[in-house]
Amino acid sequence: MQDTDLSTAEIRRRFVAHFEALGHTPVPSASLLLDDPNLLFVNAGMVPFKPYFLGQETPPYKRAVSVQKCVRTPDIEDVGKTTRHGTFFEMCGNFSFGDYFKEGAIEAAWDLVTKPVADGGWGFPEDRLYPSILDGDDEALGLWKRITGVPDERIARLGPKENYWSMGVPGPGGPCSEILIDRGPAYGADGDFSAEDRYLEFWNLVFMQDELSAVRSKEDFDIAGSLPRKNIDTGMGLERVAFLLQGKENMYEIDVMFPVIQRAMELTGRRYGAGGAQGEQDDVRFRVVADHVRSSMMLIGDGVTPGNEGRGYVLRRLLRRVIRSMRLLGCEDRVLPELFPVSRDKMGETYTYLHQDWTRISTVAYAEEEAFRSTLRAGTQIFDLAASDARKQGATVLSGDRAFALHDTYGFPIDLTLEMASEQGLSVDEEGFRRLMGEQRERAKADARAKKAGHGDAGAFREIADSLGRAVEFTGYHEVVSEGVVSGIITGSATAAAASAGDEVGLVLDRTPFYAEGGGQLADQGVIELANGARLAVLDVQSPVTGLVVHQVKVLEGEVTVGERAQGLVDLERRLSISRAHTATHMVHKAMREALGETATQAGSENAPGRFRFDFSASGAVPTSVLADVEARVNDLILADLPVHAEIMSQADAVKSGAMALFGEKYGDRVRVVSVGDWARELCGGTHTATSARLGLVKLLHESSIGSGVRRVEALVGADAYRFLAREHVLVAQLSEVLKARPEELPERVSDLVERLRSAEKEIEQVRVAQLLAAAGQVAAGAEDLDGIAFVGHRVDGAGGGDVRTLALDVRGRLPQDRPGVVVVIGAADGKVSVVAATNDRARAAGFSANALVRAASPAIGGRGGGKDDVAQGGGSDASGVEQALADVRAEVLRVREAGGA
Structure with missing residues (x-):
């Protein structure tokens, strides 16, 4: 849009310098991982400052500026499809804690946005900027007109859905003002502020002025009154400003992200921006790669490792989407070692720890790619079985539950299932798959809500924290017994005045010797005794909000009431x-x-x-x-x-x-x-x-x-x-007695026993193979003459793949070599079926292929396989179909013979 020379790093630097010159304390980005039960990751710039806005802690400064690392995961499926959806992003913010308010926030933002580049600003043209306000916020309307000179008709009035902010729970809230930029008629109709690509918001100023008593939705809430101290919380998306200033169409094309797309183009041979239906699909995949490579790297950098739940699952999903997108773009080789260093070199200009910790970061990422490649191989086999079952039943559609099982159990992407099904002439019940995915998401949301509710109601915690007026004093570093006062009782999701014998409640003391679980250390246990004679067992101790320590207690005897004096006694041995x-x-x-x-x-x-x-x-x-x-x-x-x-x-x-x-x-x-x-x-x-x-x-x-x-x-x-x-000493003594050896001789003695056992097993194996091969002559002698073809179709129970192959090759060698010979041996052992086909030179010259014979046998045994014309091998899981498989092979031999191959 602007096509300036400002790099993303320079845009970031100017933002911080601008507010630092206005008296703001620069605050480094917090980790993406904070101890918040309701957040997987930091998802907004204000999150690290929540304790200050909620009044749980006293801010050490009145003004602050930060560029916070953020990750948002609900929109993963939309990444690459729009100009603005990304998982990792950087949120620039300036914050006021009871200091300046609307006027100061508007003045500071407008100055930086419109100040010429030569003077340290960003140089956005004023005639294309549109402020927005909450409809009815006349104070903000007047300030925007006075400070900026923007006429009334260029100030958008928007409803609470767009321009009212809250945390979704009782607490602080307030109207917002946004700064929008008009990108021109090519992106939407004049004056249509719902066309977000036309009037693109890039800075949001939150005027935190209201105390909310209830929040039912984004547009439905109750305002109890005004906050005693009004605050400012702003958020400016760095990537969005970067693509506007750098003249790019979207965030994926900015200087810190596009180099990954360039490397992906080199690896795949495809071109970004090629146009056409295929080109549009490829562009989405390129953008997914650019976003997810950066996001994954930043998550690993902050300590996340791939896993099957929570943060680890998000990381695993991002990495696998990169690998899958590159596969769809035509690159099936290892890709992360090629892409990750490119992103490191760009992001490492700001986040130097990426270079310092590269060995760990790259090790985690590359190991996950290797694991997923194995998953793809295993998933392919599972898919083939599912497709075979569908064909055997005469179906042309792979069921939604089979597709969902491939995705959910084996980590097999649905788009890969669709692609492979198409190759085999099948379609997929996508509606059924989507329904099952939706049900899974709803279960996950319900679990999250249950966990959130189980953690207690934030309003109850805040009520007690407000009544205390300070953090609970932890005395446990120096003592395990201390006096305190009962400052709050929580039953379920509400506060209570008292609890009686048998009740299990949350109890807050103004000072406590009990350590709350955290930093990997389990919580203390013990008892709390009240001055009135009541006695409570401390079962667990948690800190659900900063500065508050909640003891999960069971009232053993008596009654506990708020305001009662108490003595906490920690279980010293524990x-x-x-x-x-x-x-x-x-x-x-x-x-x-x-x-x-x-x-x-x-x-x-x-x-x-x-x-x-x-x-x-x-x-x-x-x-x-x-x-x-x-x-x-x-x-x-x-x-x-x-x-x-x-x-x-x-x-x-x-x-x-x-x-x-x-x-x-x-x-x-x-x-x-x-x-x-x-x-x-x-x-x-x-x-x-x-x-x-x-x-x-x-x-x-x-x-x-x-x-x-x-x-x-x-x-x-x-x-x-x-x-x-x-216990180990007793065990060693017992082994010494049994083996009649001194302890230091035990390793050698046990090793000798193991070696003797292995030798015996080898001898047994040799005898078994000899017996198997001894039968080869008899099997070969029983070859069937199929119109001049020496055909052996033989079943051997209890034989694995190796034995079946050995027998098939030995039988082939015993057949007359002056005429075509075809051998198919199928073995079944431990629920697995192995099939090997072998042909001699005359048979191959006559048009017979071992590979084709294995393919003919595979459907009946629920398997797949392949190989060369002389020897091919396959496997399956349905032993009941062995006889049918042999019949199918015999029919295939006759078909080839009748076709004139021989």
Whole structure:
């Protein structure tokens, strides 16, 4: 549209510089992963500031500016089809917390948007800009006219669906104003603001002024009154501004994304923008590739690994859509190693950690591609069976449930199912497939709603937080018994004044020694005793909103009421046991990084009483010798009795000190750094032992894969580790007694027994094969003469693929070589059917093909296969069809013979 020389990085830089000059504190982007039960990913620029807008925390600044990484997943299917749908995007925002309001927000936005490029602005032409307001917001209308000089007829009045903002729950809300740009009549009719491609919104200014008591929909809500402090929250899509300023048609063509499309064109031989129906389909696929490569890379960069649920499932889906789109564009080779580095080089100009952490990021991505390629191979076999079943039943349509099973169970994309069905003359019940997909989505939404409801009502939590006026004080770092006051009771989704014996409720104290689950550490348990004699068992402790600690309790006796004095008593043995596990996790993390390199970063953990699990990035299995070295290193440092201490410092100072920050964790401006001596140092809010010697002993149990590029170590600590080793000692003693060997001789003795067993199995196998081949002469002697063709159709039960092939070839060699010979042997073992066809030279000269014979046998056994004219092999799953398969092969031999082949 503008065709300026401004790069995306420069547009971003000018945005931050503009607001920094206006007194805004620059705030770095938060991780895409925040501890919010209602969000998979950060999906808007204001999300990291929610505690300030909700009044849960006091903002450390009155004005802020940020460029926040965001991911939105509901529109994945629309990616590439429009100019504006992307999964990963960057949201530029300026925020005011009770400082300036509508006038300041409008002035600052208009100045940056219209200021000439030479003066540090973006240089949008004013005559093509259209502000919008919430219809009826006369204050905003007057400000836009006065500040910008835009005439009344160029200010769009829009309804609440477009121009009222809320979080979808009771809390703050307010009218919006947008800045739209007119892209010209080629994109829609004059004055038609519903034609979003014509009047494209690129900046949204939210005037947060209302207190909402109920939100039923985007257009249906109740305003209880005005907020005591009015706030500003703006959002400006960086990619949208970039494609407007760079003269591009859509976000996929901007400087940080189009290089991926260019590389994809080189790999596929297809051309982006070629036109025509095929060209339009290809363009969508190219754009999907550009978007999903970048999105996947940024998600992995923030610690997400492919999986089958939640965040991991989203990542897996994005990566597989890239691979599938490239396949549809004609490239079936590995593509991620070609595309990912291109995106890294562009995004790494701003996000330098992509270069620093590239080994881990690329390992995760490339391993997932390899896994999906295997899935495609397996899914192809499953599809072939489904297609065979459909044909056997005389159907021309593959059922929706079979297509859905391929998609849901085997990860097989529906478009691939459609393509392969078409190749085999079948159609697919797409309506049935879509219906089942819709039902699955509804179940997922219902589950999400249930989880959200199970987490408690945000309004109830906020009501208690407001009554407190501050964060709950956690005293558990220094004590396990403390006095407090009952500040709130939650039953279901509402607050209550009291609870009686037998009730299970959420209880909030103004100060508590109980640790709320977080950072991989399980919650404390214990009891709460009230001054009135009531007694409560603490079952769980959570922090559903920032600054609030909710104890899930069961009232054992008496009655608990709000305002009552209480004493919290943490289960000391459980606390100490969990603390040992948490400190051990830090030590194993550090030792793993020493042994495997800096890429072996923590990807998750759980610290439970006496045991812990530690997930970390690794390209493959960790050798047993390395695990032994890690275990020895940790236990040596346990004996060294290193002091464990915590200190509070700024994030910048923590990073300078060498402290590790973990993916997905939310850190404030002031952070807690836990150090084990001068050796291991991490940002951590958990509880720990006073010295390393308090751990006693750490025993690593085993190491395994839990996903692409992620390994897991499970371990015991303290008394649990000792008891495990004691049991191992008893087991070794028992083995020594049985084998009459000293403990140090056991590996050699067991190895000798295994080798002898293998030798015996080989001898048995040789005898079995000899017996099988001994029958070959008799099978060959029984060959049927089909009008001059020596034909053997033989069934052998209990034989696998290898045996069937051996027998078929041996029989072929025993047939007379002076006339055509055709051999087909079918074996059935363990529910699997194997078929091998072999032809001699005279048969091939006469037009017989082993490949064609296997294809003739396959439908009856529910299988597929192929090979060359001399030998071909296939398999199936329906043993009941073996006789029919042999009959079909015999008929095929006669057909070829009658056709004059011989």
